Amino acid sequence: MSDVLIQDTADGAQPVAGALDTDACVSGQIADAIIASGLTDRPVGDLIEQVMGRLVAAGVPLARMMVGFRILHPLFDGMTIAWTDEHGVEVEYFQALNEDNPDFTLSPFYWMMKEQVEQLPLRLDRDAMVDKFPLLQRLRGEGFTGYFARVVSFGNKPIEVGTNDGLALSWSTKSPSGFSARDISIMQQILAPLSLALRVMIKDQIARNTLNAFHGPLVGERILSGTIKRGDGERLAAALWYSDLRNSTGLADQLSVEGFLELLNVYFDCAAGAVIEEGGQVLDIVGDAILAFFPADTAGEEAAATAALRAALKAQERLAAAKARSCKCAAEINFGVGVHFGDVVFGNAGTPERLKFGVIGRAVNEVARTQDMSKLLGQPIVATDQVVRRTRPEAGLRLNDMGLHDLRGIPAAKRLWALRHNAGIAPANGA
Template identity: 35%
Template sequence: MRTRPELEEIEDWLIREALGSPDISALFAGTCERLRSLGIPIVRANLAWATLHPLVDAEAVLWTLDEGARFEQYRHEHGEGAEWLDSPIRALIVSGEDRLRRNLAAANTDPGFPLLRRLRDEGHTDYLLMRTGFDLPNTNETGTSGMIASWATRAPDGFDARSVDDVEYLQIRLALAARSTIQTRIASTLAETYLGRRAGRHVLSGKIRHGDGEILEAVIFYSDLRDSTGLADRLPPDVYLAHLNTYFDAAAGAVTEAGGDVLDFIGDAILAVFPIEVDGFQAAASRALQAAETALVRMDQAAEGASLPLRCGIALSHGSVMFGNIGVADRMTFSVIGPTVNAAARIEQMTKTLASPLLVTSEIAAVAPGRFERRGSYPLAGFGAEVELYAPRGPVTP
């Protein structure tokens, strides 16, 4: 395959992009625009790759001449749908081939796939699909790794031989730049998924030495599932795990949606923070209250018609905590430690004594005037002074 100065210019651009941290949508859009500058009449292109993500099986960027680039994600269950099962990408993977091409302008010829019939009806005349392999971890059961790119045109005669050669020449260079970007995305996803957003950013920014940390002003969210020990003893492991995940979906999901950061799952307890540094205490406390109330409503909804009870206790406190890297040299984690965290755990225990699923300190109750009532001052194990506790006045509503 021969090169020429125009191709080498695009190749140099892709190499420079690979050395940085390009946005993959912008990278693909830039590639498509540069291919068009060579006279290659691309009007639609799609870049797809398998990824490593707890919810997502594959990602893609769809580029069109009229609308530009759009990033897309496909959840694991997408692989069970008819659209995927009857797609040219799946057919290429199953065949083990590296290329699939269809002349969409041929009269009385079925291109063989619903997508290609639609493209033909929209005026496309040629469709080229090519796979470029590279080694990256993913959750794909077929073990397929790399990227697949499709290129389509409305030119009356489709792609000529030189255009196909140019696209093939540059696709492998695009794969090199894309691999770097995808690897960075996977690392960021795994760091944030397993460590939390804040801790993940700390790790990826290089704050990984034993003892690295900072003082953080935050509202602490602490939740614990009720009767978990008894349920774990009575239920088969898979049923208990499903029950536990229903609780985590309701409680931890509400935290992340409200802008909080889940730091740890301690058995069946959830430790999360709402940092005060960005918008101040009022906003952080309001978001924490929203998360707590939403979690309790969702748990009630999940328990309706279910054979198992779904109840928890939630405590909110605030103050200074140490957010840092703790553990031993070969096994560390980021977490928050300090009296504020311990107080939240002790307050959560009081939700059983006071028969209230949510207890907050006086400062947090003051953020929502009229919505909480004082339940008294109580000693907390390990603390000298008693703490005033407040419970919701009436039913909890988000």
């Protein structure tokens, strides 16, 4: 591997002290800007855009920069933020950053981590090592000449494949002479503050991803904003949504552990997936029961009620589509949905050491009991009069009046409605 990356000087003159002082001043100014940006809690893309703009303004001939890192997310293993002088900042998420993924194992960063190489300077138009990596071959074909990569560890140990404690950065240029010694010096000098700022932002992103995945975005945002003490909360009007898997005990006894988990995930994709698609919040998954709600504080009561009923229809439509695809698990799945509208307390309850953020109140019991009635009435979706009266007439929902019914534990009888599939239902974004 060659490390010839600097520009050749015409006369072989050495840099003068004044130039070094000027470069240090430039690096210091960029470092200060990085720290200031980090303190303002700006999006990470804004930080990259600002840093690259300042580097280019300082005379560093950058045409591309990329930073990649692992994230804790149920759908993705990693995230990259790329900047180019042509398109600006672009964010991309990646699945399966492991040794079964050739796109990853053929990358320069994988090689650097495996070989414990901290930095990789290359002339893309000269060095034979470029042929080892498809990415670098592509960059060479696009006219890039210089490439400088760094792997940064956040701990005392070198970064390894699979670790979350670090990041990888690369800079590329199309300058005919590649990167100069001055360019490399400036980039090296800002590396520490940039890595520190990125580390803070990455940790924040991981925290948000984790909270959103396990608690939903509405709860996650409230926790991060400081609603973390016992008794913290607010009263909300909302459409409540509750589903329950039929014969779950029997299925659990019949199937292997892996088979039952696979079946549950298909059911959750149908039911919870429909809630999320319609803008609802999945608050709790208890065994095979799903509690969700559609707050009315922003969209209004009609929009919340209509969206909740649409989600119930879509959940059953998703199941029907899975069965039509001959999904083995789907054939065994049936579930009922109850939909209600009422006031709830949305906040924290529990012990001082172990809290649960969710919805509490009589309306929560009522929606669960409404779902129970779906089994007794032989209807896949049952809604209370409180939610039906708030739906938008133009939504085209097909509802059958099932009369008054006593719900277990609820003092007064409730008028219930069966919601039937209607192929002509208006699209969700028309609500």
